[in-house]
Amino acid sequence: MKLYNFFNSSTSYRVRIALALKGLHYEYVPVNLRAGEQRDSGYRALSPAGIVPTLVDGDIRLTQSLAIIDYLDQVHPLPRMVPEAIDLRIRAVEIAQTIACEIHPINNLRVLNYLTTELGIGADAKTGWYAHWVKEGLAAVETMLASASSGVYCVGDSPTVADCCLIPQVANALRMGCDIDKFSRIRKIYEHCTALPAFIAAAPQSQPDFIG
């Protein structure tokens, strides 16, 4: 398996967590987002949208982090990222999609770049935009965690796709200087998960293309 990804990409980080939890080995192929390599024609042949991550597994070529995690669950079922039990499954997918559909897309690199280059928005306003949507989205997740009976994971007693999405999103938010102090359930999960070997192996600073 090859994973085309970037150390600092939260969507790549989601997939790296799932791969690490499943104990799967893969070839790390860096795509430097800062240098715009995601827009190169060669890479676009793999990812028509010009985004990371892309997984290549034999004849399978797949983009979209949640689709990749679903694929990994199909071909390497244990441990499952999307739980089988219906009560856990619905909550895990709900939380994952809240992050993947409501927070990440409007704070993505190309959206932030468009705000500054095309709409003439200044750096402070751009940071404010990012912080606003993170706060709104994480507040919703914090509420969902109450009904998911979360503990040290978003749902149940092992990591799921929800944690694969939450940890990178929180890491990103902290890197951007967002205050997450009031989200106590999220903080508890973040502190627990980021100390686990699989999450440490998947973290940006553990990657071969890491730039400090």
Ligand SMILES: N[C@@H](CCC(=O)N[C@@H](CS)C(=O)NCC(=O)O)C(=O)O
């Ligand atoms: N929904 C996609 C989003 C992928 C995505 O937007 N990745 C970002 C990095 S986190 C990217 O490649 N951005 C490139 C850009 O904005 O130019 C997924 O979950 O894989």
